Amino acid sequence: MYDGSKLPLEENIRKTREVVAYARERGVSVEGELGYLNKEDGSDEVEIVCTTVADADHYIKETEVDALAIAVGNAHGLYKRKPDINLKRIQEIHHETQTPLVLHGSSGITKEILGGAFSLGIRKINVNTELAIAGSQAAYGYIKDRLDSARFEIVMTAAKDEMKKTVKSFLLI
Template identity: 40%
Template sequence: MLVTGIDLLSKAHKDGYAVGAFNTSNLEITQAIVEAAEEMKSPAIVEVSEGGLKYGGIEVISAIVRTLAQKASVPIALHLDHGTDFNIVMKCLRYGWTSVMMDASKLPLEENIEVTKNVVKIAHGMGVSVEAEIGKIGGTEDNVTVTEREAAMTDPAEAYKFAKETGVDYLAISIGTAHGPYKGEPKLDFDRLKTIKGMLNMPLVLHGASGVPADSIERAVSLGINKINIDTDIRQAFTARLRDIIDKDKVVYDPRKILGPCKEAMKEVVMNKMKLFGSAGRG
């Protein structure tokens, strides 16, 4: 069933688990996510970045995700990930997204508040929930790049002000993660997370979680993270399986015999994340 993001995350916030938000840009990735959710009886968020929309086309991606989600027996939300362009956010609202992220985190705090507040007003009027970000997540994801030098931990007082003034439904905070593959083991600021959760008492989001050790994820969830974004791990599973198939069978040409096993590899990653996040069995 297709639901809003806050439908999923308010329950996660109340009961102390996290819902995985898995990036897609085509049919096979979406199938892997939804099938994993069905098998694990887990809620799931299928999210699309601006780059994913450009690759797949907003109408096509909307049709794929909404069709699979509406047929699913578990709750699925369709989310825009890192919406930096106001016009794209509006297009997603028109094409049936049930959750959007307005990412104005590169702007000064007051400007971020004003931009986000406007999106919240419009989206809430359409029954759609909104995510925003304060602080910067290091690394690169599609057209959003933040260097390690630029990356700044979220200030708890600023997070409280931001949440109160914008009316945002869930907030992405920076506690030491990064987009893309890690060069070393990330060190998360759990004390900062605990402080922010206590002050805001709302669903919090962790971006750049691919590659973060399982024990760190478990602790982050226990301290109040309720939405965890996963993209790189899925891509790496796809490409590893693809290389293996092509290396072993030089004459294979049927896309179904190539993409089918790749889908299963991605599905396994998603299922394992659902177990780790504590969402399995909660659909």
């Protein structure tokens, strides 16, 4: 995964090409990113810069990435307001590029919207925030009643088990 999304398009392309060349020599696939979401803190102070069809097509042709993470109303972290995912843009980009698409910032997007996104060309989602919260809540739930006797490895097992359940819920989309 190479994220040059904050860079101007041509600089992002140039740097992504370098990553792709390095990765190809080692038999590794590359996911690029186009369109700026926000800081990884869920803030929505910065306007999300959506990926255009033309830019996606140009970027993929120039970089030959294996997958492309796009910005279509998604954001990193916890959403401050209901996400408005542009499913039509996903469909247009996929139709034009025929490249597997990725949706970063999928925590907090409904399973119905994610299912629609998958049907239109999304092939991978990132839900780190949702997994982190599930693990943290499980750890807290275990510790709060056992503050004097909680063992770290058991706390971590509780967190890991809850995170597994969360992952499985996404596999059913």
